[in-house]
Amino acid sequence: MTSKVGIVMGSDSDIPAMQEAEKILKEFGIQTEVRILSAHRTPELAAEFAKSAAKKGIRIIIAGAGMANHLAGAMAAHTVIPVIGVPLEGSSLNGLDALLSTVQMPPGIPVACVAVGKAGAKNAGFLAVQMLALSNKELEKQLVEYRKQAQEVVVEKNKKLQKERE
Amino acid sequence: MTSKVGIVMGSDSDIPAMQEAEKILKEFGIQTEVRILSAHRTPELAAEFAKSAAKKGIRIIIAGAGMANHLAGAMAAHTVIPVIGVPLEGSSLNGLDALLSTVQMPPGIPVACVAVGKAGAKNAGFLAVQMLALSNKELEKQLVEYRKQAQEVVVEKNKKLQKERE
Amino acid sequence: MTSKVGIVMGSDSDIPAMQEAEKILKEFGIQTEVRILSAHRTPELAAEFAKSAAKKGIRIIIAGAGMANHLAGAMAAHTVIPVIGVPLEGSSLNGLDALLSTVQMPPGIPVACVAVGKAGAKNAGFLAVQMLALSNKELEKQLVEYRKQAQEVVVEKNKKLQKERE
Amino acid sequence: MTSKVGIVMGSDSDIPAMQEAEKILKEFGIQTEVRILSAHRTPELAAEFAKSAAKKGIRIIIAGAGMANHLAGAMAAHTVIPVIGVPLEGSSLNGLDALLSTVQMPPGIPVACVAVGKAGAKNAGFLAVQMLALSNKELEKQLVEYRKQAQEVVVEKNKKLQKERE
């Protein structure tokens, strides 16, 4: 059974942000299972997804939601596989509500929280790859390679800046 | 079947705050069913409690928790009876985390949020009585009476102050 | 006398947000009485509205305002029927001012606070229906039905997403 | 009729803070009328106080409360004499709730807000004196004198510090 990463989000309005996670996982050749699931509107489907995830080959769950983000916590409550929470902007409070409701989990049921919004979703993808790479040397190599390229991008941007300054 | 109010809290450390709600309900002669239930550690018991509440004669649920307070939301997700959320202090962030994770519920699944901490728990009790009084003239009278007494307390405190100022 | 829900707001600029509450109540066939009333500019009309609400068949008051939202509190001070407060955006502080001035009510005079802005107004509507359903089996059924449909919407959105991912 | 300053507070627990305002006014020989009045528990007494204040010779009202501080706003809604609001600590949110609910008043009904807590209460006293001094040359002189003394205190503390550093 292939390793997969589950990506769940509370609403279809969260797709643009959560696609950032999906893209990163695709770049690393990791299968994803993407679901719209609501901790509040479809609590049983959400619980069911988390409970059956491991059996379906899902190794990690990435959960994104705005406002009072309970989705990541609801996932974490029903499984022992790692859950990464992405707080999304989705109210006038700029994501501070989603951030605090994702990160401030009580002892025993951790959620690995990343930054608010698209940047966080992207990092959720990377973090999932890093976790899978713990038992996959090939992925680890790809990560090292990816970092080199990211570094190279900064170096190139810097070179461009130097030229403009000459 | 007598009307009851369910009071749930995430941990026994929440008892001192949540007792404020219980006391108010007792003053109004309303039966309570108090439970320690965790949205994260006992998600199924929590869901079960909410789902079966109405059948057991529970008309309203009051849910208190600190940090990322998902308990009120988890209750609300599994029942259509009103859920009152009490954000509790329980982290260095002074209850702001619990407040935002209780109040910022997504459309469709409301939680009636009250103030942070003991003051909020007390008001959760009053709010539950007010809801029950919608179909209970006797309770309504008691509420009006209670208000008069609360008013009298302020008046008496003021009189005492006036005497001291003479 | 038919049951009604009062919807009050501090200014006509609050109509777009507060209509969300009105719409929900209409969907459930509940009569509304909508008023522009200011706790500060028309304090006596506001007090009078709250005091006479019960007599006019108003069972619940929903009050929305921005900035220092005192309207919900002013309603609550003059009646023992449940008051739902909707904090609205209306200043540079993104509704945090309205949220704290709505939710942090002192002991004895509760306000049932919902989320900031339109999402909160919508939930205020649902919360009022839930309260009325405590003594109205028909409404309770409608709520259960509504939840099923809301659940179905999420399920459909998810299906659409699955198709796009195939 | 002598000029007086009204000092109102929401609870007797606010006396220690609000006495700071009273002390300053006494130092300037200004009569005060101190009341415990709650915008929520005794709304009509509060409204009545504000409405009749001017007739009783009260020229300025200082209002202090914690949590959702509606007292200053309630005063301001019922009179055109200046109202000074003192946000008090009284919840886990350190007075941020009281500050925002005091200062963010809607256009037309101003409240002159001062700092949170005792420092603010003291300054409320000074501000009231400054307002009265607009039509009282004697008070103005006293204020100038007081400032000189306050300046002298700083100068003396500085001298003491210089000695210790020698």
Place this chain on the structure above:
Amino acid sequence: MTSKVGIVMGSDSDIPAMQEAEKILKEFGIQTEVRILSAHRTPELAAEFAKSAAKKGIRIIIAGAGMANHLAGAMAAHTVIPVIGVPLEGSSLNGLDALLSTVQMPPGIPVACVAVGKAGAKNAGFLAVQMLALSNKELEKQLVEYRKQAQEVVVEKNKKLQKERE
């Protein structure tokens, strides 16, 4: 010598907001003296303005600035006439910086702080009128009249809403 109100602001970018204060004062027939003065860029002109204000017939100073708003405090430090501070938006922090640096004045040197931005500037104008009205019965009448009209506006808006709802 006619009574005047000084309006000072830190930059010409503050004119649109601070004009709200000016407009209100004009409506009440009060002369204004409007200045661009910076507590940081022209500290001596600012100090000089405050020090000589009373002699020039200025009875009250309204000071508006964004970011670290020291202008109101700088005014207050150099005069005993009342100073009203208007925190303005002018940074990414939405005026929270200006609010805290305006309102949290140390004991002895009060600033009467109003809401952030245009709404606050407008209220600064009203507050100044209220202070002047303490010794001007005509102004007091105008204020009472203005309040009635403001009340009427709300009543009219409400009527319009009622018609739309018929």
Place this chain on the structure above:
Amino acid sequence: MTSKVGIVMGSDSDIPAMQEAEKILKEFGIQTEVRILSAHRTPELAAEFAKSAAKKGIRIIIAGAGMANHLAGAMAAHTVIPVIGVPLEGSSLNGLDALLSTVQMPPGIPVACVAVGKAGAKNAGFLAVQMLALSNKELEKQLVEYRKQAQEVVVEKNKKLQKERE
């Protein structure tokens, strides 16, 4: 080579909080390597630790610090193994500074952030175990067992509460 988890902290004053992570890891029989390392005072030792961690058998790094918590980010910058960040209280800002500087990582270099303080440190331990359990069935079983016990604790506390209420 045995799997180990590295636990690094910025100062010995962080030991009481970070020991919570250590305890959890010990309960699961996982070796730890605990270091005091500062991103600012010993940047090269910190970089060196992160760079050589994988070679020494360290599979995951848990990094805790207060104030501007750069330690987790500094770890993440030098390795592709997962880094868990624990924001600690250590300033008057209650850990909000540490939270935002830990969680708001830029795209490409994720940190898995947990709650502020001891609760977060404990969850960092659990999260590390969950990651290791991805390739260790025995650990996974222990986690499931641990959850059952945690659930049992809640159930027992609830039973005790029920008895007290009888």
Place this chain on the structure above:
Amino acid sequence: MTSKVGIVMGSDSDIPAMQEAEKILKEFGIQTEVRILSAHRTPELAAEFAKSAAKKGIRIIIAGAGMANHLAGAMAAHTVIPVIGVPLEGSSLNGLDALLSTVQMPPGIPVACVAVGKAGAKNAGFLAVQMLALSNKELEKQLVEYRKQAQEVVVEKNKKLQKERE
């Protein structure tokens, strides 16, 4: 060897803000060395830049970044020349994240933090000039001159305003 000021930023998206610093330094005839360097993506280049800065004639480093701004801290950790940190907007949290992660440095490794965004970048330029002027009388004169002109700008804006008011 001429004195230079290093300007580093985490990404090319920071150029528009950080150019404000560059412009000021150019106005004062100070050479700059501008680099895109990331504390997280190119940690070794960043460390190397800081370590070799003094040798290359760089006397001061200005570092700007958004989100969790570790760049200024990373610079400060590797050199004893003064480091000025500019927190940039770059997330939904309006720069509060960057501000706290820049300013709340632990004892021993200071960063001189300025305001969020462009205004801060500009002031970083001025601050660098002020530091260089400590041993450069010519620069000091220029600064005094610049201040006079800035003062003149305010005076002119004020004159224009006075004319409009005539």
Place this chain on the structure above:
Amino acid sequence: MTSKVGIVMGSDSDIPAMQEAEKILKEFGIQTEVRILSAHRTPELAAEFAKSAAKKGIRIIIAGAGMANHLAGAMAAHTVIPVIGVPLEGSSLNGLDALLSTVQMPPGIPVACVAVGKAGAKNAGFLAVQMLALSNKELEKQLVEYRKQAQEVVVEKNKKLQKERE
């Protein structure tokens, strides 16, 4: 004329915090001139101090105050020597008020802001030494030495920890 660093603070209650700056400067053999000066109570003495500082051999000013900290800004407005601002706790708002009023300076008049409280005061001392070291090779050496020792302290603490873990 020997180089000196001026340390000013708004009140004698700030001495315990500001002494941290003084201690660091003493360790580096730098003369200090310590003053209690208030931007609001003694504005002219404060302005005078800043204006005459350079002539008295003061090369840098460190200014600490709580609440609305205008002292650093007031210093900066009257001199072109570098001013370091230390936001102090001194209100219920935990120093957030002092932080924002210190750091959010408008363009043209920078303040080099450090962390809130004692940690910040200590770093203000270091920052001043770093600035002076720009033209003092001996100081630069001492700083490098100091850093080594600080590094050694971390290394020793780590060793102690390792022993305890054996």
